[in-house]
Amino acid sequence: KPVLLSGIQPSGQLTLGNYIGAIRNWVDLQADYDCIFLLVDLHAITVRQDPAVLRQRCRDFLSLYIACGIDPEKNLLCAQSHVAGHSQLAWILDCYTMVGELNRMTQFKDKSAKHADNINAGLYNYPVLMAADILIYDTQLVPVGNDQKQHLELARDVAQRFNFAHKEEVFRIPEPFIPPVGARIMGLQNPEAKMSKSDDNEGNGIYLLDEPKKIAKKIKRAVTDSGSEVRAADDKPGVTNLLNIMAAVTGRSIEDLEADYGDSGYGRFKGDVADAVVAFMEPMQARYRALQDDPAYLDGILARSAEQANARADQKIRQVYDKLGFLPRA
Numbered sequence: 001k002p003v004l005l006s007g008i009q010p011s012g013q014l015t016l017g018n019y020i021g022a023i024r025n026w027v028d029l030q031a032d033y034d035c036i037f038l039l040v041d042l043h044a045i046t047v048r049q050d051p052a053v054l055r056q057r058c059r060d061f062l063s064l065y066i067a068c069g070i071d072p073e074k075n076l077l078c079a080q081s082h083v084a085g086h087s088q089l090a091w092i093l094d095c096y097t098m099v100g101e102l103n104r105m106t107q108f109k110d111k112s113a114k115h116a117d118n119i120n121a122g123l124y125n126y127p128v129l130m131a132a133d134i135l136i137y138d139t140q141l142v143p144v145g146n147d148q149k150q151h152l153e154l155a156r157d158v159a160q161r162f163n164f165a166h167k168e169e170v171f172r173i174p175e176p177f178i179p180p181v182g183a184r185i186m187g188l189q190n191p192e193a194k195m196s197k198s199d200d201n202e203g204n205g206i207y208l209l210d211e212p213k214k215i216a217k218k219i220k221r222a223v224t225d226s227g228s229e230v231r232a233a234d235d236k237p238g239v240t241n242l243l244n245i246m247a248a249v250t251g252r253s254i255e256d257l258e259a260d261y262g263d264s265g266y267g268r269f270k271g272d273v274a275d276a277v278v279a280f281m282e283p284m285q286a287r288y289r290a291l292q293d294d295p296a297y298l299d300g301i302l303a304r305s306a307e308q309a310n311a312r313a314d315q316k317i318r319q320v321y322d323k324l325g326f327l328p329r330a
């Protein structure tokens with residue numbers, strides 16, 4: 001099977017945007033690929049984290065991956081820090097990445113504006129570590145939301161540069177998988193900006209662990225646009241966002257939803273969006289709670305996955321070190 005890899009930073013709280021843009025597609029694709037799903041803890045420390053909170057959050061995120069439908073028996077679910085090869089390859093790839101390329105990364109620009117007091121070199125090199133995550137396993141497909149597209153293009157460029165320099169296809173060139181609907185879920189209060197894990201405005205995001213009542217309330221309070229027609233359009237960012245959310249959680253098309261809700265007014269529409277989201281959340285949260293009672297099970301999954309991932313990553317590191325002309329280690 002071809003290799004599929006993706007990851008999420010254990011920072012903030014997982015949102016419905018993360019589910020719709022990423023996890024939902026991992027669930028759909030898992031049967032056809034050899035999958036590795038990462039908790040990218042090394043990426044998370046580009047912003048200061050409380051160690052105790054980070055530790056707990058990694059277990060929570062792992063439980064949520066499983067509660068959303070990822071099968072831990074058939075896929076590798078790894079903590080990035082458990083596989084040394086990611087960091088090792090990141091350094092090598094740093095030497096094949098141009099400063100000019102990193103300067104163009106829009107997420108770096110956004111994050112350095114947001115964390116002006118801590119614009120560290122890790123934040124800058126972040127996309128190179130992401131390239132290492134992907135390239136170390138000969139990954140073919142990377143399902144992500146729209147905001148990671150630029151990082152994936154960089155990973156492809158760096159892989160091509162390395163291959164060209166060494167006249168061999170050492171790295172497979174990965175393809176992005178960006179879902180046609182829901183690749184960019186927007187904030188409920190500010191539909192001009194993406195829904196984010198670390199948003200100061202609580203009402204802007206739907207978190208995977210929000211209580212159903214709270215979710216319904218947030219959706220009913222979501223900003224809508226002038227007029228009363230339920231239709232996806234550039235001048236209706238709020239309504240368009242709710243249509244995308246509903247389409248993603250129900251599997252219905254936007255056209256179908258527009259036909260159904262077109263003139264029924266925002267009230268009925270929002271009520272039904274809330275019901276649809278809650279119908280997905282309730283059973284998922286119940287599965288999450290059951291997993292919380294069994295930390296040994298979660299640690300077992302991580303240990304098993306890390307063992308297999310390390311074996312694969314080490315093989316690639318040996319190949320790369322050899323290509324570079326490093327002396328073989330006895």
Ligand code: TYM
Nearest residue numbers: 006007008009017018021022130144145183184185194195
């Ligand atoms: P992160 O943690 O910011 O986001 C995790 C995934 O969720 C998607 N996403 C969204 N999709 C739709 N609407 C939104 N509002 C929304 N917000 C987030 C992201 O596109 C992403 O797919 N750099 C990555 C993590 C990473 C990674 C990797 C991903 C590290 N190594 C290797 C793929 C492959 C990140 O920070 O994602």
